[in-house]
Amino acid sequence: MxxxxxxxxxxxxxxxxxxxxxxxxxxxxxxxxxxxxxxxxxxxxxxxxxxxxxxxxxxxxxxxxxxxxxxxxxxxxxxxxxxxxxxxxxxxxxxxxxxxxxxxxxxxxxxxxxxxxxxxxxxxxxxxxxxxxxxxxxxxxxxxxxxxxxxxxxxxxxxxxxxxxxxxxxxxxxxxxxxxxxxxxxxxxxxxxxxxxxxxxxxxxxxxxxxxxxxxxxxxxxxxxxxxxxxxxxxxxxxxxxxxxxxxxxxxxxxxxxxxxxxKAAPQLHALPGKTGPTSPAKKETGRPTIIGTGWDAVIGLPAGTVPADVRTTPLMAQLTQAVPGGRALTTSLVTVLMLDDGRVFAGMVPLERLQAAAATQ
Structure with a gap:
């Protein structure tokens, strides 16, 4: 460590x-x-x-x-x-x-x-x-x-x-x-x-x-x-x-x-997709994650700054991710993570296209 x-x-x-x-x-x-x-x-x-x-x-x-x-x-x-x-x-x-x-x-x-x-x-x-x-x-x-x-x-x-x-x-x-x-x-x-x-x-x-x-x-x-x-x-x-x-x-x-x-400061733990319903106004507070959608198709959106820029730009991230319009994406057989150039991050048990669509609405 x-x-x-x-x-x-x-x-x-x-x-x-x-x-x-x-x-x-x-x-x-x-x-x-x-x-x-x-x-x-x-x-x-x-x-x-x-x-x-x-x-x-x-x-x-x-x-x-x-x-x-x-x-x-x-x-x-x-x-x-x-x-x-x-x-x-x-x-x-x-x-x-x-x-x-x-x-x-x-x-x-x-x-x-x-x-x-x-x-x-x-x-x-x-x-x-x-x-x-x-x-x-x-x-x-x-x-x-x-x-x-x-x-x-x-x-x-x-x-x-x-x-x-x-x-x-x-x-x-x-x-x-x-x-x-x-x-x-x-x-x-x-x-x-x-x-x-x-x-x-x-x-x-x-x-x-x-x-x-x-x-x-x-x-x-x-x-x-x-x-x-x-x-x-x-x-x-x-x-x-x-x-x-x-x-x-x-x-x-x-x-x-x-x-x-x-x-270290205590981590801020938030609900994950599958545990909550559609995004509500309360969940759109500045600095807090948002939940887009419900159930298996839900997407969690993390605000800019949650993952520091120096982490997103490391050689490891370049090795793990692929370039996509507006950022980079990590794709696995069960979870996809979209890291946008503006610092926002979206993740879920869904294909990349679902994350891109969710990001476009926020």
């Missing part, structure tokens, strides 16, 4: 959160399992009633997004903005620990380095062993909601099957077909498969399959298929999971000796 990356971190949170929460897919399910029949509504209700407040486990992520190949070894692979793209490419393994809504630890284990995200209350630490650097963020205290579910106050930059499933479930509407597939096993636990299929032809998403633990209602894996692509576009699932509280000491973090530590 270079100093440049640390400076860029708050601005990166919104587009990275979009990519991480909008993408997650092809878990390695076990053999078909016979489970008591449940309707789609009953399985969704199981997720809503889940009382899992703590867990520890190992997550496996695999992706086929069509991104250019970036370095996979050496410092360049785990530093700077390239580390964000690298985390959305290939395969990665991470250890995750949760205890209530405000204690979390996420360890991405690379061959030559380890990246960590540790939250304890309002303290959020990000650490990269590749260059022994750390960033500390003081998070705002969330309003009291009466819920202790981990999903109630998601930790910035951290995606689990539960967080990803909640995003896609928020997009379920009359234009979405929802069914229950065959029972399966994930991380040694029996699970229902909830299959979500957009009826809209304007989205890049073909289908989403959520593996739901038959005992606890906890999403154990999420599978997203892109239109016209045989291989799963992105995958995230537990390979092992324990639903008891982790040791409290795991949520304490002290930067190693000699680490470069930087204090």
């Amino acid at each position: 270079t100093r440049t990356w640390l400076r860029w971190l708050p601005a990166a949170m919104v587009p990275v959160a979009l990519a991480a929460a909008a993408l997650a897919g092809s878990y390695q399910a076990g053999a078909a399992t016979s489970l008591p029949h449940k309707t789609a509504a009953e399985v969704i209700a199981m997720i809503g009633r889940s009382e899992v407040r703590a867990l520890s486990g190992t997550l496996q992520q695999n992706s086929e997004l069509g991104l250019p190949q970036l370095p996979t070894t050496g410092p360049a692979a785990t530093q700077g903005p390239a580390s964000v793209i690298e985390l959305l490419s290939g395969s990665h393994t991470a250890r995750v620990y949760l205890d209530g809504p405000s204690k979390a630890r996420f360890q991405v284990m690379d061959m030559l380095a380890e990246r960590e995200l540790v939250r304890n209350g309002n303290d959020l630490w990000l650490y990269n062993s590749a260059d022994n650097s750390a960033a500390h963020v003081t998070l705002p205290t969330p309003p009291r909601t009466g819920s202790l579910a981990p999903r109630a106050t998601p930790t910035p930059g951290m995606a689990t099957p539960d967080v990803v499933a909640q995003h896609f479930l928020a997009a379920v509407e009359p234009s979405t077909e929802v069914t229950v597939g065959d029972g399966t096993t994930v991380a040694g636990r029996t699970a229902y498969q909830l299959v979500i299929k957009p009826r809209s032809t304007g989205t890049l998403v073909d289908s989403v399959t959520i593996a739901v633990d038959s005992a606890s209602g906890l999403p154990l894996g999420v599978d997203v298929q892109a239109r016209g692509q045989a291989a799963a576009a992105f995958s995230l699932a537990f390979t092992d999971v324990n639903l008891s509280a982790p040791d409290a000491g795991l949520f304490s973090f002290t930067p190693p000796r000699g680490a470069a530590v930087e204090q």
